[in-house]
Each structure stands twice: as C-alpha cells, then as structure tokens.
Amino acid sequence: MKHSLDDSKPIYLQIKEQLEDAIVEKRLQTGDRVPSTNEFASFYKINPATAAKGINELVQEDILFKRRGVGMFVKEDARQKLVANRKKTFYENYILPLKNEAEILDISEEELFHMLKGENL
Amino acid sequence: MERQMKGLFYFYTMNIKFSMTVFWSILLGTTIVSILLSMMIVNPTYSMYFSFSIMVYIYSAIIGFHSVKDVLPYAVKVGATRKNIFLSMGIYFLGLALSQALILSVTHRIITSAIKYLDIQTYVLLDLASWLIDDSWLNQILIHTAIIFLLMIVMYIIGLLFYKYGLVGGGIVMGMTVLFMLVGIATGWLSDLFNSILSIIDRMFFIEMIGVTIVIYTLTWLLVRKLTLVR
Amino acid sequence: MRIEVKNLTKQYKGKRALNNITFTLEGPKIYGLLGRNGAGKTTFMDILSGHILATSGEIQINGENPFDNRKLTESICLIQEGNNFKKELRVGQVLRMYAYFYPKWDYELAEELRELYHLKQNTKVKHLSKGMESALGIIVGLASNAPITIFDEPYIGLDAAARKTFYDILLEQYEQEKRIIIFSTHLIDEVSLLFEEVLIMQDGEVILKEETDHLRRHACAVSGYNKEVKTFIADKEIIKTRTLGQMMTAYVYGDSEEAKQQGLHVEGVPIQDLMIYLTEGERGA
Numbered sequence: 010m011k012h013s014l015d016d017s018k019p020i021y022l023q024i025k026e027q028l029e030d031a032i033v034e035k036r037l038q039t040g041d042r043v044p045s046t047n048e049f050a051s052f053y054k055i056n057p058a059t060a061a062k063g064i065n066e067l068v069q070e071d072i073l074f075k076r077r078g079v080g081m082f083v084k085e086d087a088r089q090k091l092v093a094n095r096k097k098t099f100y101e102n103y104i105l106p107l108k109n110e111a112e113i114l115d116i117s118e119e120e121l122f123h124m125l126k127g128e129n130l
Numbered sequence: 131m132e133r134q135m136k137g138l139f140y141f142y143t144m145n146i147k148f149s150m151t152v153f154w155s156i157l158l159g160t161t162i163v164s165i166l167l168s169m170m171i172v173n174p175t176y177s178m179y180f181s182f183s184i185m186v187y188i189y190s191a192i193i194g195f196h197s198v199k200d201v202l203p204y205a206v207k208v209g210a211t212r213k214n215i216f217l218s219m220g221i222y223f224l225g226l227a228l229s230q231a232l233i234l235s236v237t238h239r240i241i242t243s244a245i246k247y248l249d250i251q252t253y254v255l256l257d258l259a260s261w262l263i264d265d266s267w268l269n270q271i272l273i274h275t276a277i278i279f280l281l282m283i284v285m286y287i288i289g290l291l292f293y294k295y296g297l298v299g300g301g302i303v304m305g306m307t308v309l310f311m312l313v314g315i316a317t318g319w320l321s322d323l324f325n326s327i328l329s330i331i332d333r334m335f336f337i338e339m340i341g342v343t344i345v346i347y348t349l350t351w352l353l354v355r356k357l358t359l360v361r
Numbered sequence: 362m363r364i365e366v367k368n369l370t371k372q373y374k375g376k377r378a379l380n381n382i383t384f385t386l387e388g389p390k391i392y393g394l395l396g397r398n399g400a401g402k403t404t405f406m407d408i409l410s411g412h413i414l415a416t417s418g419e420i421q422i423n424g425e426n427p428f429d430n431r432k433l434t435e436s437i438c439l440i441q442e443g444n445n446f447k448k449e450l451r452v453g454q455v456l457r458m459y460a461y462f463y464p465k466w467d468y469e470l471a472e473e474l475r476e477l478y479h480l481k482q483n484t485k486v487k488h489l490s491k492g493m494e495s496a497l498g499i500i501v502g503l504a505s506n507a508p509i510t511i512f513d514e515p516y517i518g519l520d521a522a523a524r525k526t527f528y529d530i531l532l533e534q535y536e537q538e539k540r541i542i543i544f545s546t547h548l549i550d551e552v553s554l555l556f557e558e559v560l561i562m563q564d565g566e567v568i569l570k571e572e573t574d575h576l577r578r579h580a581c582a583v584s585g586y587n588k589e590v591k592t593f594i595a596d597k598e599i600i601k602t603r604t605l606g607q608m609m610t611a612y613v614y615g616d617s618e619e620a621k622q623q624g625l626h627v628e629g630v631p632i633q634d635l636m637i638y639l640t641e642g643e644r645g646a
Contacts, residue, residue, distance in 0.1 A: 144450055145447055209411070211429055211434070358412060358414055
C-alpha cells in the first residue's frame, strides 16, 4: 500500500492496481473484505466517485464481488486470473525494457543470461 | 414571521446595535458635560442652548444613506429576495425612526425635568417638537418619527442612486435637486410653500407626512428590483 | 441538480469578463474551476449565485434562472476569498443569520467546526485574523448543506494543516450529503485528487472541461530527439513544446502506449502543470 497517490496517473487505475497487487501478493485472500469506496476516499483524500470506479472495474472483471450492505470481497480464483493476466504483460513490462537498457549498456545476451541466473560477473 | 424576513431583521438589528450604542453614549455624554459647563456660567443673562433632536436627525440621515452600502450587499450575498429586501428595509426604517423618536423624547423629558429640578437657569434644551405644536408625549413622538423617517428614506434613496449609477448618476440627481431648490427660492414659491405648511401644521400633518414618506419609499422598488452586487 | 450555461456573456466597461460560454454541469460531483486571475471565474460564480446579472445569455438551474429566485438562492451557497460577512457582526451572529437563509442548515456541524477552528462566538468578524475569517467561510459553506456549494479561494491565511482539515471535512460531508461542489483555487496540487471533473477558464472562455482521470490518462509529456518527437506529435493536439538542445518534450493529448512503442520517454502530467501550460501566455514566442 502506498501512502499517497500520483497526480499524473488516473486515480481509479492506481486504486485498482493497489488492490490487484494486494491480491497477487496474497495480502488479500479469497473471501477477504476489501476497503470500501469511502475508506479509500478518506484515506487518500480522493473523490469517492473515482475510488468507486476503480473498485467497480474489478467487480466487472470478476475479481471482486459485492455483498449488499456488507461490502466488497475477493472472489474465488481472483488471484489465478490476475496472475495469468500479468504473465501476459510480463514480457512487455519487464523483459522489453530490460533488453533495451542492456543494449544501451552494451551488455551481450550471454552476459544478461548469466545475470539472470544470479551469477556475478 | 417568515423565515427570511426574520433573518433580515436579525441581521439589521445586530448590525445597528453597536452604532446606536456609540451614538447615544456620545450624545448623552456631551449633554451632561454641557449641562455641567452651563452651571459654571456666572452671569445669568447668558445661557447655553443645546439641541438634542438635531443631532438625532443628522445621525438618522447618515444611517439612511449608509445603509445602502452597509446592509444591502450582504442581504444579496446571503440570498435574500429583492422583494424581501424591499419590504424589510421599509419596515426597518420605520421601526428605527420610531425607536429613535421614543428614546429621544424619553431622554428629552428626563433631562428637562432634571434641569428644572436642579434649577439650572442657564441651560436651554431646544426641541423642534415643542416649538411646532404642543409638546404632549404623543405629539413629540409622532413629530420625531415623521421627520426621522423622511430623512432616512430620502437619504436612502440618494444612497441607492449613488450605489446603482455611481458618482455620476448620483451627482446628476443631487445637482438637479439643488437646481430645483434654487429656482424655487429665486421665484419665491418655495418660501410660500414653507409658510403655508407652517400655518396648517397640526398632528394630522405629521401623520400625513409619514404616509407620504411611505409612498416615496415604494419608489425604491424600481431601484431594488434588479439590485446586484457592484464589482 | 443540473446547471446549464447557455451563451453566457458579461460585459463590463471596456472589458469582456465572460465571452459567450456554454456548458452543462451535473451533480452530485466535485468540480474544479481553474484558471488564472482575471479569467472570468469569479464573474461566472457571481452570476450563478444570482449576485449579478449577465449581459446576455443565461444560466438555468434545473430549468430556472437563479436571479432573485428564492428556491435557488436557498440551494446555492457561495463562499468567496474574503468579505463574505458583515465586519460588525460576531461569529455566533453570522452563523445564526445564515441559518435563517439555508433551510438545510446543520446546526451541530456548524458548532462542531466552530470549536475545531477555535472560533469564539463573541468575536467580531473584523477582529478575526485572515485565516479565522476564512475558517468562518468554510464553516458556513459546509453547514449550509446547499445542493450547490461554491468555494472561491476559500482559505486565504489558513496554514497547510488547517487546509488539510478542511479537505478532510469537505470529503466527509460530501459523502454524507452528495451535492454539487464547485471549487476554485490556485492551490491545485493540494485538491486535484478531490475533483471529479475540471473546467479551465481563460480570457472569459472555458478552454477545457474534462474528467480529471481522463486528463491524467490522455495528457502526457513525451520526450526524445527533436525529430522523433515531432513525428509523433504531428497528428496530435499539442499543448506545449519545450526544447533542450537536440531533445524535445511535448505535452500532448495522446496515447502513451503508442509513444512508448516508438521508443519515446513518456510521463504523466499533473493537473496543476496542465493548467499552467494551457493558460500561460505566449511569452515572446
């Protein structure tokens, strides 16, 4: 959890990503209650409608579900879904920048491979 | 009473309280000092004249003029309707005139009897009311109310003209009034009018005067109907 | 509540404060009304509150004109930078007076906030410090519970901690009583997270009206070599460009993914910066 949000990125996305991280990292597990819109709003001093938007997208994506009058909870299989999604973007988000930077620094593919294996050069 | 009117009267009362207190304290203070001074006059052929009512008249005229800037913008800001502003200001001025008249005649009575009791020969408290007609309580209050009310309303209207049309607009109206009076004096009909008024003066005259002032006041609706903040 | 602004124009002697603006606000929502001094924000808020009249065009709130319309003036509370209250009144008297004019007035909240901001009932407005006078405005605005509450730079003289308290309470009250809140301020970075939508005004016109999250997503700063950046922004709406040697940064509305794929460096633009870039004059350009 972050103590403040970044004003240059969509707020609802940051709320959404935080919840996703918490689920992937198992800090939130199946059946756990997630903070409410108002709790998010007053913690980060953000517009409740914006916080709601982030949470609602997770409901639509079947990650959270709503129990009337009680709150939002983590759905079964939520983590598997998120992990599967993240694997798809892993290459783009981590490998590609890694290769780009390696290229700039003239690190050969072989060297890179050794680094990945944790071997010191 | 209607909620918004209540709010307006509450505002007017709280707003004028301080100014009234200061005015009357100064007036009473100077009166007492002047009485004490008059007691030191040794030669009984000289005496001191002091007019209480004139001070109140001047103060009331200032209040009438000042009310425009002092009260109206805040009534608009708090969301009062123009109709309620119009009604409440009229009632406020009449009420203020009546209370000023009451305080005036009561203090006047007290001071006069104090002077009589202390047998001070050298101090004369002038009063328009006792000079015009017999100075019964009722007459005194009536006369003061009528005069104060008229002064307030006339000055309020002038204030409104300045507020609405700026220095130029207010100046033109003032200039025309002065011109009108000069012509009146030059042709002599103004003094004729004044004389004929003096000859017919009685209690009824002042009651009518209040009525005429109310009619004049209704004219302010034209200026208040579209009242806005001046920026 | 629905505020429709149609071809609104306000002409002062020699100056056009509002130039034929048209837009609609719909609540409940917290709006940020931004722009530099003299952009026409205050004039707009004055007309909206029925304090002044437009030269032409109109504002309709739920289909009615707000001027001298009691049903609407009771629903609109405008708190400005200063001079909101009669200087001779006392704090308690101001609160009591406003309670008469706002049917949904929250007495308890007013009392609670008065104590929170350490205002004494008996202090005259003219003896309050700038910050305390601002606090009184904030109390009135929040306690009015007006369906349209407008704050125009309401916190001159309040320190950072007191402002933070204000944002906390504003949000708390908004959650309890959803309404239209229009917030005009220069301290954008402090409050931009509260806004659901922003309007940016300049020279009497509304140059931007957009959801804040939409702006955060689409407004981006793209940096790279002159040539590459120029190719990328050729078909985009450009807000501003800056160059440093052979490098160039362009602030544009565009897709950040697309820029990334072209090997450009992409960053988001905070609302505050966006406002500045949009409204700064072309200084010697």
